[in-house]
Amino acid sequence: MGTIEDYTSGKILEKISKALVVFDTQNGPLGKSVIGSRLLDKLHEFEPLVLTLPEAVKHILGSVQSATAIRVCRSLNPDAPVTESVFLDDLAEAMVREGKAEFCSKEKAVKTLEKYPQYPLVVSKVSGSYQEICRCYPRQCIYWLAEQRGLKCLHRNNEA
Ligand code: SF4
Numbered sequence: 001m002g003t004i005e006d007y008t009s010g011k012i013l014e015k016i017s018k019a020l021v022v023f024d025t026q027n028g029p030l031g032k033s034v035i036g037s038r039l040l041d042k043l044h045e046f047e048p049l050v051l052t053l054p055e056a057v058k059h060i061l062g063s064v065q066s067a068t069a070i071r072v073c074r075s076l077n078p079d080a081p082v083t084e085s086v087f088l089d090d091l092a093e094a095m096v097r098e099g100k101a102e103f104c105s106k107e108k109a110v111k112t113l114e115k116y117p118q119y120p121l122v123v124s125k126v127s128g129s130y131q132e133i134c135r136c137y138p139r140q141c142i143y144w145l146a147e148q149r150g151l152k153c154l155h156r157n158n159e160a
Helices: 004-009 011-025 034-044 053-061 072-076 089-097 106-114 142-148
Strands: 049-051 066-070 084-088 102-104 121-126 129-135
Touching (some): 004 089, 049 053, 053 084, 053 106, 053 121, 066 072, 066 089, 066 106, 084 089, 084 106, 089 102, 089 129, 102 106
Antiparallel strands (some): 049 121, 066 102, 084 129
C-alpha cells in the first residue's frame, strides 16, 4: 500500500474508499476485530506522523522539489472543505507529470500549508519515504477516523 504508482494511477482512492467502507459498515470500536487489525496493518505501512508546522517546514526544506494539490481524498467527498497537500521529491515529480499537482517553490509549499491552520498536518510514507504532507480534514481522513475507532495509527515526533 502507498506507492507512487498508487497516487498517479488513482489506485490510492480505491484503497481509501475500502477503508471508509469499513468505518461505515462496522459499529463501535474496531481495535479487537479482525477487520480492524487488517486495516491497521495497511495504515501502518504509511507510518503516518502528525507534524507541527515547523516540522513540516523541515521536510519541505530537506526535499529536492515540491508540488501542491488539493488533498487526494477530497475527490471522494467533493462537498467537503478544501485543504491542500504538499508532495515532495519523486512523488511531486510523478504527480506533476500526471497533471495532478503543480510544482512550487519551497516558500509556496510552506505558504500552502499555512493556509489551513485549523486542520492537522500529517506526513505519510509513499514508496518508502515521507513524500506527502497533508492538511487533513479529520472528519473524512482514514487516519483520524481509525483513531476514533480505537485503531492507533498516528504517531508524533515527541512520543517516547
Ligand atoms: S485527509 Fe487523510 S486520507 Fe485524505 S489525503 Fe489527507 S492524509 Fe490522506
